Each structure stands twice: as structure tokens, then as C-alpha cells.
Amino acid sequence: MTWAAAGALLRRFWWTVPMIGLLAALHFTRTTVADRTATLRTERAAWTAEIAKAEQLRLDAEKRFASQQAAALTTYADRLAAREPIILRSTETVRTYAQTDAGRAACLPADRVRGIDALDAELFTGDPARSRGGDQAMSANGSPPAS
Template sequence: MTAALALLRRCWWAIPIVALAAGWLVDRARLGDVRRTLANERASWTAEIARADAARLSAERDYAARLSTATATYADRLAARQPIIIRSTNTVRDYAATPAGRAVCLGADRVRGIDALDAELSDDPDPAGGRGGAVHPDPDAPPAGR
């Protein structure tokens, strides 16, 4: 035992060096593990970003295709559409030429007759049917529709 103590007194400095070397080896292994973990995370994030970019480009491409299709469809419908006024006027003329349309559609002389009737009714001295004067609005009443 004395020989071991004598050896320990001579080589006491080797103990801290061995402890430092062992700590360095453990730290090196842990650092390698951390580096591998970071590399794996970086690779997964890079792949995820690439997938997101591909999805975004696909969505933009699909939107552009839908937009061009919708624009072409709208342009085709617009080109195929007849002007509404001409079509309506022609429809009224065709309907007025039929026997049922002649009875319903008014000619210019009948329109003038209705205007004359309106003028006669507006000249009536008692438009309220003999019940007295016109109803005056209430100034304190709230405005209608509000």
C-alpha cells in the first residue's frame, strides 16, 4: 500500500489530466449527437419548405388555369349574348303582331288616350271622393323607411 501511495505522490498530476480527457471524450460524443440532430432537423425543414413551395406553385398554377378558363368562358358568353334592348324590342314587336298581343299591347293612339284620361282625372275638383280635403303630413312623425 505504501508503494501505491508513493506512486500517487509522484503522479498526482495524471489524475486531473485523465479526468479532463474523459470529459473531453464524453463532450465530443455529445457534440456529435447534437450535430446529427441539427443536421436531421435542417434536412426535414428543408424538405418541408420545398413541399410548401411546390404546393404554393401548384396552387398558383391551378388558380391561373381557373382564371384563364373563367375569362374565356365569360368572353364566350359575352360574345354570344345579343344586346338586350334589340332582343326585347323584337320580342315586343313579334308579340304585338299576334292576336293576343294586339289586345294587350297599346298603340300610340291608345297611349295618348290614357294620357288624356290621366289629365282629366287630375282636373277632378274632388280627387278624394267627396270626403273633404287632402291629408296633410305630420311634421312630428319620423321619416318613413328609417
């Protein structure tokens, strides 16, 4: 084949050169896209596993918090129940309770109560709010109010 024949063939089939270049580029692009797709799938699988792990940790923390909260509420309710005062409704119940060890400490005899009142009176002798005469009884035959 001479140079003239090769030039004639090239002029006639010039479009094959860019087509071969485009096919080569398509082949390299497909392999590159396949590699990147595989990489993205691997990363997506890893992230999905991490998200599932984080979700499980969050659910475990919520369960643990719910059980701790229930235990704390139970403990708080038990402490409140232990601090509830004993409400005595009858005189006989008071006498029976006063005979127990706990009742002897809680039920004060009348002279102890009067002793507390006397102590209060001693403590507040210099109090100007109490010295205004508010503790004194009113007379029954006072003057009628002005009309």
C-alpha cells in the same frame, strides 16, 4: 512502492488527475455533439424536404388558379359577347333582320309600340309627377321673359 513514494509522486504529478478528467469529459462531449449534429442534420433534411413539398404544392395551386381564372375570364367574355345587342345600321338590315325568327320577336311593329305607350299612359294617370303639365307642348307665341 510505499505510501510515502505514492504520495510524493502524486504531489509531483497532481495536475495529471484533472487532465485525465478533462480528457474524459472532452471525449463524452465530442460523442454527444456528434450525436446531436447527426440529429440536427436529419431534422434539417426532413424540414428541407417538407419545405420543398410545400413550395411545390403552392406552385401547383398558383398554376391551377391561373388556369381557372383564364377559363373563368373566357367564359365571362363569351357570356358578355352573347349578351351584346345587335346594332343595326341600315333600314335594309332592319328589314332583313325582321324577317328572321329572332327578328320577328325583337322588332315590334308600330302598333305594338303605340300599345306600349298607351299602357304607360294608363299606368301613370294617377302619378303627381306626370300631372304637373310637363307633357304638354309649349305655345309658340308665349310672353317674353321679364327683363
